Every structure is written in structure tokens, then in C-alpha cells.
Amino acid sequence: MKLKLLIVLFFGILVLPLIPEFSFAEYADIILNSKAESMRKAFVNDVMFPHWFHRIRFKCKVCHEDIFILKAGANDINMTMIMNGEKCGKCHNGIIAWEPLYCDRCHSWEPGWTPGPVQFSKKVK
Ligand code: HEC
Ligand code: HEC
Numbered sequence: 001m002k003l004k005l006l007i008v009l010f011f012g013i014l015v016l017p018l019i020p021e022f023s024f025a026e027y028a029d030i031i032l033n034s035k036a037e038s039m040r041k042a043f044v045n046d047v048m049f050p051h052w053f054h055r056i057r058f059k060c061k062v063c064h065e066d067i068f069i070l071k072a073g074a075n076d077i078n079m080t081m082i083m084n085g086e087k088c089g090k091c092h093n094g095i096i097a098w099e100p101l102y103c104d105r106c107h108s109w110e111p112g113w114t115p116g117p118v119q120f121s122k123k124v125k
């Protein structure tokens with residue numbers, strides 16, 4: 001009986017801290033910075049897309065694949081599109097969500113990281 005309890009406790013301590021890592025890895029936030037050069041010229045940081053935040057509010061189908069291809073780095077996004085109501089601008093239009101006027105809310109990631117899900121990203125500069 002005591003041994004069983006010990007085993008349960010042991011695995012609890014060992015495994016539990018790993019679980020949030022797993023769900024985080026599956027729905028991780030994504031760094032978008034293919035346009036880093038233009039972003040530097042406009043004095044904005046790289047984009048951190050809070051995937052999890054959106055994923056709990058919308059079904060995957062809302063975005064994939066009508067708005068965004070389900071592959072990191074596969075989407076060519078720029079501000080003209082967003083201002084014209086495409087991509088992020090489908091919702092960030094002042095109706096469904098706030099307008100794309102608050103640059104820093106999206107451009108919130110320190111430059112110099114490899115693009116894609118944060119948990120795989122590495123600092124390169
Ligand atoms: C609000 C829009 C939105 C919703 C809702 C959404 N995604 Fe995404 N997803 C994105 C964007 C934007 C990217 C980044 C694509 C890129 O890098 O070009 C992405 C990328 C991905 C990727 C590739 C990157 C990676 O992490 O491997 C996968 C897989 C993915 N989404 C799965 C899902 C699943 C599963 C759901 C539902 C549970 C979901 N998405 C809901 C917008 C969304
Ligand atoms: C399907 C609709 C939809 C799309 C597409 C979408 N968003 Fe959002 N986003 C929302 C909503 C709704 C909120 C919450 C708005 C609020 O709280 O007023 C939000 C909030 C956010 C936030 C703030 C999160 C927080 O923690 O408060 C950021 C940053 C953001 N979006 C970035 C993006 C970026 C970048 C893209 C494109 C890659 C994008 N969104 C595409 C609907 C969308």
C-alpha cells in the first residue's frame with residue numbers, strides 16, 4: 001500500500017510539471033518575422049501571435065485554412081492586407097476585435113529569434 005502511494009507520488013511529481021509543456025507545445029504561440037527588415041524600418045518589434053489565446057476563442061476552422069495555412073511560415077502577411085481586412089484584419093477591424101492601430105500589441109516580440117512556434121525558437125542574434 002505504502003509502496004503504491006510512493007509510486008503515485010513519484011510519478012505525480014515527475015510527470016505533472018511536464019503536462020503544461022505538452023499542451024503548450026501543441027498550441028504554442030508563434031513568432032512571425034519573415035518581414036523583419038521592414039519591421040525594423042518602421043521601428044516595430046517582431047510579431048508574437050498568441051495562438052492559444054485565439055484557439056480557445058475560435059474553432060480551428062475559423063482560421064484554418066480559409067484565413068491561414070496550417071503551417072508555420074507558410075503565410076505571407078503584411079500590413080496592407082491587414083488594413084484591408086485580410087489575414088489578422090479579418091477580425092482586427094474594430095468590429096470583431098480592436099483595430100490594427102495598436103502596433104505594439106502584435107509587434108511585441110524581441111527581434112533576433114527564429115520564426116515559428118516559440119518552444120522551438122532559438123535566439124540567433
Ligand atoms: C485566429 C486564427 C487561428 C485559429 C483560431 C487557429 N489558428 Fe493555427 N495558426 C494561425 C496562424 C496565424 C498561424 C501561423 C502561420 C504561419 O506561421 O504562417 C497558425 C499556425 C498553426 C500551425 C502550424 C504551426 C505549429 O504550431 O506547428 C498549426 C499546427 C495550427 N496553427 C493548428 C491549429 C489548431 C489545431 C487550431 C484549433 C485548435 C488552430 N490552429 C486555431 C491562426 C489560427
Ligand atoms: C478569427 C478572428 C481573429 C483573427 C483572424 C485574429 N485575431 Fe487576434 N484577436 C481576436 C479577438 C476576438 C481578440 C480579443 C479582442 C479583445 O480582447 O478585445 C484578439 C486578440 C489579439 C491579441 C491580444 C491578446 C491578449 O493577450 O490580449 C493579439 C496580440 C492578437 N489578437 C494578434 C493577432 C494577430 C497577430 C493575428 C494575425 C496573425 C490575429 N490576431 C488574428 C480575433 C482574431
Ligand code: HEC
Binds near residue numbers: 033035042044079106
Ligand atoms: C493585429 C496585429 C497587428 C497589428 C495591430 C499591427 N501589425 Fe504590423 N504586422 C502584423 C503581422 C502578422 C505582420 C507580418 C509579420 C511577418 O510575417 O513577418 C506584420 C508586418 C508588419 C510590417 C512588415 C510588412 C509590411 O507590411 O511592410 C510592418 C512595417 C508593420 N507590420 C508595421 C506595423 C505598424 C507600424 C503597426 C501599427 C500602426 C502595426 N504593424 C500593427 C500584425 C500586426
